[in-house]
Amino acid sequence: MEKSKLGDRVVAGMLLALAAGMFLYTLTFPGTLQPTDPGTAAFPRILAVALGALAVALLLRPNEVALLPEKDGAFPVVGIVVLTAIYAAVLPILGFLISTILYLVGALLLMKIRRPVYLVLVPIAVSITLFGLFGLLLEVPLPYGFVERILT
Amino acid sequence: MAGLEAVLSFQVLIFIVLGLLIGIVVGALPGISATVGVAVLLPFTFTLEPLTGMMLLLGIYGGAVYAGSIPAILIRAPGTPASAASVMDGHEMTKRGEASQALTISVIASCVGGLLGVVALGLFAPALAGFALSFGPAEYFMLAILALTVVASVAENNLIKGLLSGVLGFSIAMIGFDTIQAFPRFTFGTTDLAAGIQFIPVMIGLFAVSEAILQFENRQNISLTGSVISRFRPTFSWIKRLIPSSLLSSAIGFIVGVIPGTGGDIGSFVAYNESKRFARGEKHFGEGDPRGVSSAEAAKNAGTAGALVPMLTLGIPGDVTSAILIGAITVHGLRPGPALFTGSPDLVYGIFIGFFIAYLILLVIGLAGIKVWVKTIQAVPTQYLWPTVMVLSVIGAYALRASAFDVFVMLFFGVVGYFMIKGGFPVAPLIIGIILGPIAESGYRRTMLISGGSFDWLLQPIPLILLILTILSVAFSLLRTFGRSRR
Numbered sequence: 001m002e003k004s005k006l007g008d009r010v011v012a013g014m015l016l017a018l019a020a021g022m023f024l025y026t027l028t029f030p031g032t033l034q035p036t037d038p039g040t041a042a043f044p045r046i047l048a049v050a051l052g053a054l055a056v057a058l059l060l061r062p063n064e065v066a067l068l069p070e071k072d073g074a075f076p077v078v079g080i081v082v083l084t085a086i087y088a089a090v091l092p093i094l095g096f097l098i099s100t101i102l103y104l105v106g107a108l109l110l111m112k113i114r115r116p117v118y119l120v121l122v123p124i125a126v127s128i129t130l131f132g133l134f135g136l137l138l139e140v141p142l143p144y145g146f147v148e149r150i151l152t
Numbered sequence: 153m154a155g156l157e158a159v160l161s162f163q164v165l166i167f168i169v170l171g172l173l174i175g176i177v178v179g180a181l182p183g184i185s186a187t188v189g190v191a192v193l194l195p196f197t198f199t200l201e202p203l204t205g206m207m208l209l210l211g212i213y214g215g216a217v218y219a220g221s222i223p224a225i226l227i228r229a230p231g232t233p234a235s236a237a238s239v240m241d242g243h244e245m246t247k248r249g250e251a252s253q254a255l256t257i258s259v260i261a262s263c264v265g266g267l268l269g270v271v272a273l274g275l276f277a278p279a280l281a282g283f284a285l286s287f288g289p290a291e292y293f294m295l296a297i298l299a300l301t302v303v304a305s306v307a308e309n310n311l312i313k314g315l316l317s318g319v320l321g322f323s324i325a326m327i328g329f330d331t332i333q334a335f336p337r338f339t340f341g342t343t344d345l346a347a348g349i350q351f352i353p354v355m356i357g358l359f360a361v362s363e364a365i366l367q368f369e370n371r372q373n374i375s376l377t378g379s380v381i382s383r384f385r386p387t388f389s390w391i392k393r394l395i396p397s398s399l400l401s402s403a404i405g406f407i408v409g410v411i412p413g414t415g416g417d418i419g420s421f422v423a424y425n426e427s428k429r430f431a432r433g434e435k436h437f438g439e440g441d442p443r444g445v446s447s448a449e450a451a452k453n454a455g456t457a458g459a460l461v462p463m464l465t466l467g468i469p470g471d472v473t474s475a476i477l478i479g480a481i482t483v484h485g486l487r488p489g490p491a492l493f494t495g496s497p498d499l500v501y502g503i504f505i506g507f508f509i510a511y512l513i514l515l516v517i518g519l520a521g522i523k524v525w526v527k528t529i530q531a532v533p534t535q536y537l538w539p540t541v542m543v544l545s546v547i548g549a550y551a552l553r554a555s556a557f558d559v560f561v562m563l564f565f566g567v568v569g570y571f572m573i574k575g576g577f578p579v580a581p582l583i584i585g586i587i588l589g590p591i592a593e594s595g596y597r598r599t600m601l602i603s604g605g606s607f608d609w610l611l612q613p614i615p616l617i618l619l620i621l622t623i624l625s626v627a628f629s630l631l632r633t634f635g636r637s638r639r
Contacts, residue, residue, distance in 0.1 A: 007575055015316065022323065022338075030335060036605040040330045043593040044337065047323045054316045061312065065575045073369035080368045080542070081567060084361075087546060088559035100543055107539035112371055118536075126540055130547070139199045140551045 008062030012055045019052035076110045083107060095145015096135065100127040158203050158498050159506040167204050168510050171211020172517060176525055179216030180223055181534065184363070184541070186216035187473050191359045192541060194480055195352060195548035202484040203502045207510070209480055210503065213473055214510050217456050218262040218518065221449060222525060225254045237420040237452070241437065241444030248440055252522065256386055257445045259518035261398050265450030266511035268402040269409070269457025274504040276410075277493075281465040284490040289602070290609040292466075293595030294618035296588040299412035299468050301622050304581045305629030313577045314629075321585020322592065324349055331594045344557045351479050351586055353549040353562035358579050359472075360545045361566025366573060367538045397427040397443040398450040405451030409458020412468045419458070423451030457507065464488055464500060467591065472580045475587050 023045060032039035069077045087103040094102075104123035113119060135142040142148070158164065178189035189212045197205030225242035238258065245254040287295075300322070304314030327338045328348025339345040401423035408419035427447035428437040437444045459470025460477075467489040469475035481488050486496055493500050518525075549562035572579050603609050610619060 011571075011575055011577075015320075025338060029337065030333070033333060034601065036601050036603075037332070038597055038600050040333045040335045040337065043596060044323070044326045047319055047326065050319050051316070051323060054312055054319060057312050058316065063310070063313075063576060067571060067575050069369045069574075073371075076368040076371060077365055077570075080365060081563065084542060084546065084563050084566075085560070088550075088556050088563065091546070091550065091559070092556055096547070104539050104543065107542060108536070110368055111535040111539060113535060122536055126543070130540075130543065134196055134547065134551075138196055140196055140547070141554050142547060143550065143554070 003064040003066045005062040005064055007065040007067035008058055011067070012059040012062065015055035015058070016052055019048045019055060022051065023048035079110045080107060083110070092143045093145070095148045096131055096142040097127050097147045097151075098145055099143075100130070156501070156505050158502045159207070159509060163201075164204050164207050164502075164506065165509070167200070167208040168211045168506060169513060169517075171208040171213075172215040172510060172514055175212035175215020175217075176219040176517070178212065179219030180525060181537065184216075184537075185359075186213050186220065187476065188360045188363055188541070189213075189216050190473050190476050191356050192544045192548055194476060195356075195551045197480060198483055198551070202481065202486065202496075203499050203506070205480060205484075206477070206499070206503055207506045209477060210507050211510050213456060213477075214266060214453070214507065214514055217453055218259065218266075218449075218514060219525070221258040221262070221445075222255065225258060225445070226251060226526070237424045237448035238445055240424070240448075241439070241441050242448075244438070244440030245442070245445065250440070253442065254445050255522045255526075256519070257394060257442050258449050259515065259522070260386070260391070261394065261401075261446035261449035262453045263511050263515040263518070264398045265402040265405055265453035265455075266457065266514070267508060268399070268450075269406045269454035270504060270508045270511065272406050272454070273457045273460055273507070274501075277461050277465050277500075277504075280461060281490040281493040284465050287466075287490075287614070289595040289598035290612065290615045291595075291618070292591055293599055294615045294622070295412070295466060295468055296592035296595060298618050298622045298625070299462075300581060300585055300588055300592075301625045302412060303584050304578070305625050310576060310578075311626070311629040313575075314581050317572065317577050317579065318581035318585040321582040321587075322589040323585075324354070324582075325586045325589025326593070331590055332597055344555075349561060349586075350552060350558055352483075352552055353558040354565045354586060355476055355479065355583055356545045356549050357562040357565030357567075358569040358572075358583055360541055361562060362569025362573055362579070364538045364542050364545070365566060365570040367534065371535070394443060394446040397431060397447040400430060401427055401447035401449075401451040402454040405454035406458040408451075409455030409470055410461045412462045412466075412470055419455035420448045420452040424448045453511075460503070460507075464492065464503070465490060469584055469587055472583055475583050478587055 026041040026044045026048065029039070029041035029044075068074070083103060083106045087099055091099045093099075101123045104126060105119055108119055108122060113122075131142065131148070134140040135148075136152070144152075174193070175186065175189060178184050179186055190209050193212060194209065197208055200208065221238040221242060224238045225246055228239055228243045242254045242258065245251065300318040301315070304318045305311050325348070327345055329336055329346060336346050401420075404423040404426055405419035408422050424437075424444060424447050427443060431437070431441075431443055455471075456473070459474045462468040462470045463474040463478060467478065467487060469478055478488050481492075481499075486492060486499070545562060545566075546559055549558045550556065552558050569579055571577075572582070599609050609615055
């Protein structure tokens with residue numbers, strides 16, 4: 001991905017919109033309880049103005065950056081984000097062990113691991129080790145599914 | 153005495169050693185910094201006693217800061233940002249076939265810097281905490297603003313992006329109930345946001361997940377293969393030559409580390425330059441001078457202790473890792489600041505003593521196992537490591553409140569962090585802004601309430617000094633930016 005000033009300009013535009021939205025949202029906040037209290041909206045408004053001013057400064061003085069992933073890197077980047085979102089969603093349903101094993105298989109494939117032995121053994125070994133260490137030994141509350149209930 | 157007794161318990165000592173071992177592996181792997189290690193493992197300390205959990209994290213912190221120099225010296229790839237200065241002379245020594253010497257200097261100087269830093273921490277922190285007891289809301293407000301401007305102006309050499317990152321952090325801290333009127337702000341009517349954005353998922357996302365996404369993009373397997381480590385025994389005259397630079401750099405590293413928002417990264421570069429200037433005899437800095445390695449190493453470890461001074465005494469983070477440690481303390485219902493010294497002296501003094509013991513153990517582990525560490529790290533393929541880091545991040549965020557919402561928050565900030573790194577936005581001001589936001593806002597509002605709406609408090613000595621320092625830090629950064637653009 002070639003470097004350009006477009007990335008900074010897009011970010012500056014988004015931050016400017018965020019600052020405007022933030023300021024408008026503060027208009028819905030209630031007034032102050034005491035006359036000398038700046039109020040619940042005061043600090044967020046100061047921040048919205050500062051954010052807007054800095055975004056304008058960035059718009060005027062952008063740097064050359066490569067914000068998006070390289071051509072070959074786009075798939076694993078999007079892949080790991082989507083995979084992690086699915087993992088988070090199914091974690092409370094399937095439980096730690098099953099969802100982690102499936103997640104690790106996907107993540108290792110994204111990392112270009114292709115040998116079936118590693119794709120099976122590593123996820124199982126890592127998941128069981130983490131469950132034993134954190135779930136059982138350190139008593140960290142991990143999500144339980146039917147496998148965990150059978151095991152404990 | 154209570155602190156000493158607490159630290160000398162078997163459980164605490166075991167966790168110090170465990171933390172050091174994890175820290176050495178974490179720090180020595182290029183890409184996984186001390187911050188990533190502490191961030192990912194922080195949620196797993198919640199079930200431990202506060203001191204035990206803190207010692208595990210400080211062990212990781214100390215071990216990783218030291219071990220960051222192993223790849224810096226061997227393959228010119230610093231494992232932690234603080235080790236970047238060690239590359240200059242350390243890797244040159246490796247190229248001359250003196251890798252063992254450089255690694256030995258790294259262990260000894262790291263421990264000298266760390267031990268001296270912890271002693272200074274033990275001496276200065278209680279005095280500063282006593283002084284900070286007189287601080288009112290105006291002082292805390294100005295201190296928060298100063299810390300944010302310092303961290304924004306030193307980060308990545310881009311003031312606008314640094315300040316944007318800090319103001320964004322402040323803004324994120326505004327989500328949820330406000331501290332005075334208890335009005336829910338920016339919650340969009342959801343209960344998940346009413347208590348505010350949880351700091352820990354944000355931090356794991358910004359530091360660990362963003363780095364993992366970058367690694368998935370690059371998919372490179374970096375290893376230390378090819379580095380040959382021979383046996384080396386340091387002599388007294390050899391050590392004597394390194395003493396002046398180590399002592400000077402420890403002092404500089406500690407002082408720079410105390411400045412909120414700086415930490416060991418900057419301290420090691422400042423100390424390296426000063427050692428170069430004051431070194432006697434023939435100088436070969438930048439070409440493999442052992443004093444270059446010792447100064448960078450001593451400074452960065454002294455800086456880690458220095459960063460704990462504002463964190464423990466004022467609740468203001470000295471660097472990013474100490475910002476995370478604030479999270480580790482607050483999760484136990486404690487609040488870093490002067491009251492911690494009177495309310496939980498066993499924890500505070502336990503941290504001092506425990507951190508000192510950690511560096512003594514590190515000296516033994518480091519010297520005994522240079523070869524072992526290098527071989528262990530050679531055996532870890534990073535392609536298997538990053539998926540595991542992602543799993544640890546997910547369960548760490550989930551474990552906080554057994555909530556999938558926190559995992560989505562973590563993932564969102566992981567993506568934000570990824571684009572911030574790619575776009576040259578420093579991440580540190582954002583995380584420090586999230587911590588300082590509530591301190592700054594409540595300080596500002598309480599000050600205005602007390603002063604009856606007047607700004608006269610700005611002319612009181614401490615707020616005025618802090619205001620001047622704030623202006624100076626911004627002015628310095630602006631001058632540097634303009635100087636660079638002219639060149």
